[in-house]
Amino acid sequence: MEGIIIKGIAGFYYVRTSEGVLECKARGIFRKNNITPMVGDRVTVIATPEGNTLDKIHERSSELMRPFVANISQAYVVFALRNPDINVELLNKFLVYLEMKHIEPVLVFNKSDLATEEEMTNIREDFKGTGYPIYFIEAKSGLGLDDLYAQLRNHITVLCGPSGAGKSTLLNKLSGNETMETGDISVRLNRGKHTTRHSELIEINDALLVDTPGFSTMDFTMEAEELKNYFPEFYEYEGECRFNGCNHNREPGCRVKAEVGKTISEARYNYYVKYYNELVEENKRKW
Numbered sequence: 246m247e248g249i250i251i252k253g254i255a256g257f258y259y260v261r262t263s264e265g266v267l268e269c270k271a272r273g274i275f276r277k278n279n280i281t282p283m284v285g286d287r288v289t290v291i292a293t294p295e296g297n298t299l300d301k302i303h304e305r306s307s308e309l310m311r312p313f314v315a316n317i318s319q320a321y322v323v324f325a326l327r328n329p330d331i332n333v334e335l336l337n338k339f340l341v342y343l344e345m346k347h348i349e350p351v352l353v354f355n356k357s358d359l360a361t362e363e364e365m366t367n368i369r370e371d372f373k374g375t376g377y378p379i380y381f382i383e384a385k386s387g388l389g390l391d392d393l394y395a396q397l398r399n400h401i402t403v404l405c406g407p408s409g410a411g412k413s414t415l416l417n418k419l420s421g422n423e424t425m426e427t428g429d430i431s432v433r434l435n436r437g438k439h440t441t442r443h444s445e446l447i448e449i450n451d452a453l454l455v456d457t458p459g460f461s462t463m464d465f466t467m468e469a470e471e472l473k474n475y476f477p478e479f480y481e482y483e484g485e486c487r488f489n490g491c492n493h494n495r496e497p498g499c500r501v502k503a504e505v506g507k508t509i510s511e512a513r514y515n516y517y518v519k520y521y522n523e524l525v526e527e528n529k530r531k532w
């Protein structure tokens with residue numbers, strides 16, 4: 246039988262199948278081959294004399310370490326419009342990271358009660374051409390959450406974003422769990438640096454949601470030349486620059502650059518150039 250691991254505790258895995266949630270053990274061969282089943286894994290379960298057993302782990306479309314979950318297909322990137330103010334650079338870095346990991350980003354701007362219409366219009370403008378869905382919500386009151394529910398469908402979704410953005414508030418609303426307090430110590434203790442907290446998947450109709458907010462910061466690097474692959478608004482113009490392998494920076498005849506301020510947002514392009522130059526410097530220092 247096929248299913249998805251939604252929880253793992255002490256060597257037991259809980260697999261959601263069409264016939265309910267099955268408690269399973271992993272085959273010894275996994276441990277021997279150093280394969281650790283992950284929450285999110287798509288698996289085949291077989292019945293053995295010892296009970297239900299994980300027989301096969303299907304190829305993963307993505308793997309995150311924090312949270313330790315496989316096959317996450319979508320991330321709600323949660324930033325508060327204010328309090329704390331949006332760190333645009335961090336936001337863009339999240340987007341690059343998610344693109345690298347083959348996880349689709351969804352932009353969720355929270356605390357719409359604290360911002361003006363004009364600010365929201367400007368934000369839409371800043372991300373034009375990316376194709377990323379953008380939602381403005383008020384997690385605290387639940388305003389605007391209907392679309393976010395709908396967007397969960399057929400995905401395994403993780404919430405990520407900086408501290409104070411409202412991730413826990415949103416998670417509680419989406420999962421229908423109102424008892425967990427937010428913004429105070431009771432929640433923080435659960436996710437403290439020194440406790441190992443295993444993530445589980447929460448079932449919401451046709452959707453699975455990771456029960457703990459994901460990374461709030463990240464550390465990764467790449468070759469500068471790779472960066473352009475993670476800006477979806479550039480894809481359309483691939484092969485249209487004068488030079489093959491154009492990095493859309495100082496090269497003449499750059500088609501991408503010609504689109505800046507038109508179909509490509511200036512804010513995003515400026516971030517691209519800044520980050521590109523940083524990566525060039527960083528990689529020089531390595532030698």
Ligand SMILES: Nc1nc2c(ncn2[C@@H]2O[C@H](COP(=O)(O)OP(=O)(O)OP(=O)(O)O)[C@@H](O)[C@H]2O)c(=O)[nH]1
Pocket residue numbers: 355356357358359382383384385386406407408409410411412413414415427428429432458461
């Ligand atoms: N004004 C306003 N405040 C909100 C809204 N949503 C959440 N907050 C508040 O923002 C603060 C931070 O919310 P949390 O849900 O704890 O944020 P978090 O992203 O989980 O933060 P960390 O646990 O630090 O990662 C809390 O005091 C919430 O009550 C909103 O829609 N409007």
Ligand SMILES: [Zn+2]
Pocket residue numbers: 486487491492493494496498499500501502
């Ligand atoms: Zn170019």
